[in-house]
Amino acid sequence: MKFKQAMVLTMAAAMIAVPLSGCSGENSASGSTGDSTAPVSLELFSTKSENSEILKSLAADFHTKNPSVTITVTSPQDAGTVLKTRLTKNDLPDVLSMGGDATFTELQSAGVLEDLSKESYASNIQDSYKEMVYDVQKDAGKALYGVPYATNASGVLYNEEIFKQEGAEVPTTWDDFMALCKKLKNDGITPFELTFNDSWCTLPPWNSMAPDLQPENFTDDRLAGKTTFAATHQEVAKKYLALLPFAQEDYMGTTYADGNKAFAEGNAAMMINGNWAISEFKKVNPDFNVNLFAFPASNDSSKNYVTSGVDVLFAVSAESPNKEAAKQFVSFMMEKETAEKYITDQFAFSAVEGVEQEDETVAGVKKDIANGKVANFPDHYYPSGFDLAALAQEFAKNAAEGKDAEQNITDFLKQCDEKYDAVNVS
Numbered sequence: 001m002k003f004k005q006a007m008v009l010t011m012a013a014a015m016i017a018v019p020l021s022g023c024s025g026e027n028s029a030s031g032s033t034g035d036s037t038a039p040v041s042l043e044l045f046s047t048k049s050e051n052s053e054i055l056k057s058l059a060a061d062f063h064t065k066n067p068s069v070t071i072t073v074t075s076p077q078d079a080g081t082v083l084k085t086r087l088t089k090n091d092l093p094d095v096l097s098m099g100g101d102a103t104f105t106e107l108q109s110a111g112v113l114e115d116l117s118k119e120s121y122a123s124n125i126q127d128s129y130k131e132m133v134y135d136v137q138k139d140a141g142k143a144l145y146g147v148p149y150a151t152n153a154s155g156v157l158y159n160e161e162i163f164k165q166e167g168a169e170v171p172t173t174w175d176d177f178m179a180l181c182k183k184l185k186n187d188g189i190t191p192f193e194l195t196f197n198d199s200w201c202t203l204p205p206w207n208s209m210a211p212d213l214q215p216e217n218f219t220d221d222r223l224a225g226k227t228t229f230a231a232t233h234q235e236v237a238k239k240y241l242a243l244l245p246f247a248q249e250d251y252m253g254t255t256y257a258d259g260n261k262a263f264a265e266g267n268a269a270m271m272i273n274g275n276w277a278i279s280e281f282k283k284v285n286p287d288f289n290v291n292l293f294a295f296p297a298s299n300d301s302s303k304n305y306v307t308s309g310v311d312v313l314f315a316v317s318a319e320s321p322n323k324e325a326a327k328q329f330v331s332f333m334m335e336k337e338t339a340e341k342y343i344t345d346q347f348a349f350s351a352v353e354g355v356e357q358e359d360e361t362v363a364g365v366k367k368d369i370a371n372g373k374v375a376n377f378p379d380h381y382y383p384s385g386f387d388l389a390a391l392a393q394e395f396a397k398n399a400a401e402g403k404d405a406e407q408n409i410t411d412f413l414k415q416c417d418e419k420y421d422a423v424n425v426s
Contacts, residue, residue, distance in 0.1 A: 100310030195259030208295035211375030
């Protein structure tokens with residue numbers, strides 16, 4: 001499967017009184033559900049604390065069209081663990097807003113989510129993102145148990161003013177990328193600001209390279225025990241180490257927050273991360289001219305995909321006592337105007353056809369995303385409990401401390417296989 005992020009969540013809970021007029025199974029463009037005034041209560045559970053405020057706002061918009069539902073938006077710390085615990089207690093929320101990752105896979109494989117394939121909006125979702133959801137579902141079935149909504153993009157963020165100053169063009173191959181890094185360094189410019197003090201920040205380079213360089217069927221074959229990281233990811237690991245000499249000196253001690261500040265202040269030409277970081281740059285420097293390009297891991301530019309995954313999908317509990325109301329809310333969220341409000345607030349991309357992110361700071365990947373030249377985050381396919389971030393952080397730390405590169409690669413990939421096998425119990 002070709003189309004194959006860790007953050008600390010804070011508690012956020014809000015109750016929005018939204019009268020809903022009765023619940024029918026029909027979708028409507030207005031998001032209205034009828035004329036009955038029977039009160040209905042829904043819980044909307046989000047695994048992202050960052051989007052809880054916009055979800056409350058959009059639920060309030062839903063209120064203006066539907067007189068009598070109470071929607072409670074919850075976003076607890078360690079939301080994935082909370083969901084798994086609630087699953088064991090048969091206490092799932094009515095509507096779930098979550099990533100297309102291992103937690104979703106676990107819920108879907110437990111048979112507790114509603115099939116939304118026949119909802120009218122399902123045909124208005126980009127096929128490439130539907131395929132990503134299919135791929136992480138049990139048996140990769142084509143039923144849509146989670147509807148892709150908001151998507152993201154990871155690659156190389158770059159300072160447009162430095163590129164202009166250096167007469168640099170966006171590289172489209174690995175050799176051109178390395179040549180650019182050497183030129184920048186020779187000119188006294190730090191090519192990369194890396195923030196490896198936060199372990200999750202070690203993942204973007206891996207997530208950007210692995211889809212382009214690993215074998216076509218790696219995900220399925222690794223899950224089945226037919227191959228290994230050691231046998232297939234030598235090039236990924238080697239190129240990962242090749243990036244590090246072009247980073248600032250203390251890349252292992254730099255936090256995400258400090259690195260974002262330094263990058264926005266012009267201390268480096270590039271950062272390997274995603275569109276979610278741009279709003280952090282703008283807080284430091286509102287006039288910062290930044291853009292994003294696909295990581296050129298291969299010398300065959302046709303194989304260099306934008307790493308883009310399902311950051312938010314919507315799912316409905318199959319056991320919800322107010323299932324039709326829950327489905328109607330999801331239908332409302334899929335409307336063009338609603339989806340546009342969401343991606344504008346969250347600086348995201350949309351899986352809904354015809355809804356585009358217009359900000360110029362991501363113009364570099366907009367065309368590829370619109371055309372479906374995207375590959376999912378590979379860590380979305382790894383078993384729950386496989387902590388690649390910790391392994392990659394140790395890998396980079398060893399490099400910073402001068403460990404022999406070949407031995408470092410051998411030990412790292414061996415650890416990947418051992419840790420993967422330890423949690424691969426499917």
